[in-house]
Amino acid sequence: xxxxxxxxxxxxxxxxxxxxxxxxxxxxxxxxxxxxxxxxxxxxxxxxxxxxxxxxxxxxxxxxxxxxxxxxxxxxxxxxxxxxxxxxxxxxxxxxxxxxxxxxxxxxxxxxxxxxxxxxxxxxxxxxxxxxxxxxxxxxxxxxxxxxxxxxxxxxxxxxxxxxxxxxxxxxxxxxxxxxxxxxxxxxxxxxxxxxxxxxxxxxxxxxxxxxxxxxxxxxxxxxxxxxxxxxxxxxxxxxxxxxxxxxxxxxxxxxxxxxxxxxxxxxxxxxxxxxxxxxxxxxxxxxxxxxxxxxxxxxxxxxxxxxxxxxxxxxxxxxxxxxxxxxxxxxxxxxxxxxxxxxxxxxxxxxxxxxxxxxxxxxxxxxxxxxxxxxxxxxxxxxxxxxxxxxxxxxxxxxxxxxxxxxxxxxxxxxxxxxxxxx
Numbered sequence: 073x074x075x076x077x078x079x080x081x082x083x084x085x086x087x088x089x090x091x092x093x094x095x096x097x098x099x100x101x102x103x104x105x106x107x108x109x110x111x112x113x114x115x116x117x118x119x120x121x122x123x124x125x126x127x128x129x130x131x132x133x134x135x136x137x138x139x140x141x142x143x144x145x146x147x148x149x150x151x152x153x154x155x156x157x158x159x160x161x162x163x164x165x166x167x168x169x170x171x172x173x174x175x176x177x178x179x180x181x182x183x184x185x186x187x188x189x190x191x192x193x194x195x196x197x198x199x200x201x202x203x204x205x206x207x208x209x210x211x212x213x214x215x216x217x218x219x220x221x222x223x224x225x226x227x228x229x230x231x232x233x234x235x236x237x238x239x240x241x242x243x244x245x246x247x248x249x250x251x252x253x254x255x256x257x258x259x260x261x262x263x264x265x266x267x268x269x270x271x272x273x274x275x276x277x278x279x280x281x282x283x284x285x286x287x288x289x290x291x292x293x294x295x296x297x298x299x300x301x302x303x304x305x306x307x308x309x310x311x312x313x314x315x316x317x318x319x320x321x322x323x324x325x326x327x328x329x330x331x332x333x334x335x336x337x338x339x340x341x342x343x344x345x346x347x348x349x350x351x352x353x354x355x356x357x358x359x360x361x362x363x364x365x366x367x368x369x370x371x372x373x374x375x376x377x378x379x380x381x382x383x384x385x386x387x388x389x390x391x392x393x394x395x396x397x398x399x400x401x402x403x404x405x406x407x408x409x410x411x412x413x414x415x416x417x418x419x420x421x422x423x424x425x426x427x428x429x430x431x432x433x434x435x436x437x438x439x440x441x442x443x444x445x446x447x448x449x450x451x452x453x454x455x456x457x458x459x460x461x462x463x464x465x466x467x468x469x470x471x472x473x474x475x476x477x478x479x480x481x482x483x484x485x486x487x488x489x490x491x492x493x494x495x496x
Contacts, residue, residue, distance in 0.1 A: 121432045123197030129169045129424065129431075132190035134183050134211075135203035135226065137175035140305045141329050143361070144203050147226065148173045149405050150413020151200055153396045158417075164424050172196060178203075178304070180210035187211040191218055198223055198436065201243060201416045205229040205275040215239070221436045223423070224416030228355075229279045236461040239433070241440055243416050245354055245379045246462055247276065248283030249485050251327070253377075253467055254351050255287035256492040257481070258323050259294055262349055266297045268321035270312055270336060272328050273301035280327035280353060297321050302336075304329055313339035323349040328356035333374075334366035341370045352376045354467075358408040363475050374472040375480070379464050380411050380450050382479050387450055389418075411450050418449035460487065 123130035137145040148171075155169040163169065172194050176182035183204065190196045191214075199215070202208050203226035208215075215222055216237060224243035225232055228250065233242050258264045269284060271277035281299065288294045298319035300312050313336060316324055326333055333356035340346050350373065357376030366374075384390045393414050397406050419440075424431070426439040445453040452466045465485045470477040482495040 119430045119432060119435075121197055121436075122195040124431045125167075127167060129164065129167050130194065130196045131169060131171055131198050131200050131420070132187075132194060132196035133171060133173040133200050133202065134176050134186045134190070134207070135173070135201070136178040137173070139177035139179075140331060141178050143330050143359070143365075144178075144226075144409060145175075146359075146405050146407065146409035147201055147203060147413040149397065149401050150410035150415075151417050152413075153393070153400045153410070154414045154417030154421075156400055157392060157396045158421060164421055165428075169421070171200075176204075176207060178207065180204070180206045183207035184211045184214065187214060191220055196220075197431070198420065198433075200224050200420055201226045201413060203227070205279065208232065209275060212237075219433055221433055221440070223420045223440070224412075227276065229275060230283070231279075233461045236459060239437055240461060241419075241456055242461050242463045243412060243419075245377075245464065245467065247280040247327070247353070248286070249462070249465065250353060250377060250467065251280045251283030251325075252287040252490075253469075253483050253485055253492050254325055254353075255284055255291065255294070257469060257483070258325075258351070259291045261481070262323055264322035264349070265293055266295050266320065266322045268298040268300065268316050268319045268324045269296060270300045270302065270316060270324060270326040270328070272304055272332065274304065276329075276355070277301070277327045284325065284327075302328075302332060304332065306332060307335055309336040309339045310342075312336060313343060313345070316340070317343060317345050317348075321348060323351065325351045326356065327353045330356050330359060330362060330365060333357055334362060334371070337366050337370055337374065341367075346370075346373060350374050354378055354408070360407045360477060361404070363472065368475045371472045372474075375469065376472075376477075377467045377469050377483075378408050378477075379452070379467055380408060380415065381452060382468055382470060382477050388448070390450065393450065415450040419443070419446075419451075419454060422446070422448055462487070 133148055135144055136142050152171055155171055159168040174186035176186050198221045201224040205227040219239055221239050223241050225240055226244055228244040228247035230248045232240055271281045300315050302312055333352045354377045358378040363371050423436055423439045427435045440456050443454050443456045445455055447453050451464050454463050467483045469481045470479050484493045
């Protein structure tokens with residue numbers, strides 16, 4: 073009896089030991105599997121930045137929606153319309169793009185607050201087309217320290233491109249380069265000698281006049297006869313108009329935003345001084361709505377520039393742009409400002425596509441640096457490299473004629489030789 077009990081006890085112990093061993097093996101297997109799953113998840117998370125989910129890409133924009141330069145809100149409309157178009161057609165690899173935009177009223181302090189909110193609170197993946205030299209300057213330290221990709225910088229101030237900033241990619245045509253191209257046109261096409269410069273007295277205007285002065289110094293036959301400042305908030309330009317005329321210039325160059333350009337031109341029209349050739353920077357004169365703001369007859373003869381071809385029939389996807397803007401906001405918002413917003417949206421989406429599933433800030437920056445004369449946007453060509461952040465160096469110079477913008481020249485600036493060439 074005792075022998076049988078011993079055998080049963082021994083058998084029970086053997087079975088118990090076997091069960092413990094199997095459980096231990098199973099536990100080890102389960103542990104290993106859990107660790108492998110965690111590593112896989114960690115790897116996936118490492119390749120996804122903030123603002124990215126399986127269904128959404130969150131991006132942010134800062135610009136004036138109200139205030140003295142509220143016209144620049146058309147940039148936001150261009151961005152929003154392009155993302156509406158993309159989302160209506162399936163998004164980007166199944167993800168829809170959501171734009172969060174804040175109104176900074178063109179006030180640098182408000183820009184900084186808005187940028188901090190977008191990055192820290194809203195957790196956007198990228199900032200798109202923030203507007204204004206002083207505005208971006210106020211947020212520059214925060215943006216560079218954060219490392220967030222800023223695609224389509226809405227200022228042509230040279231300090232944001234030269235030397236290049238790793239996470240900054242320019243959209244607005246470089247102010248100094250534009251000024252140099254204007255000077256070349258004045259010297260070689262207009263054969264003018266005396267130049268009056270009217271400029272917005274802020275970082276933006278000072279950058280442009282600096283570029284103009286550098287270029288004029290290269291031409292022995294050119295002379296600056298007047299430097300006349302104004303503020304972006306100014307509405308009365310009678311004093312500036314009088315001073316300009318009194319300097320007896322052969323040509324007037326104005327570095328400005330849209331409303332001051334229109335108001336200055338109105339004053340020149342009042343004193344019958346519109347026969348003097350008048351060049352306006354793209355920031356102030358490129359949008360066709362200037363015919364409405366200044367008046368068709370008043371704006372007649374104004375010369376300005378744009379970095380988007382006026383031959384819309386030659387632009388791939390322009391019909392989609394025009395139709396979407398009309399649908400979302402109305403025909404009155406078709407023009408250079410919304411076009412550039414749409415174009416920056418195209419650049420961003422292309423970079424996201426190139427990044428694939430590796431949607432990190434580092435990889436998006438790396439993919440943007442592969443753009444080599446890319447012609448898939450409304451811009452003529454876009455190039456970004458580690459050394460080159462200008463984006464585009466081709467301008468279309470045009471003149472206001474009978475309510476239309478008539479192309480005068482297609483101009484190119486060579487960054488290596490610093491020479492200006494013309495297609496015609």
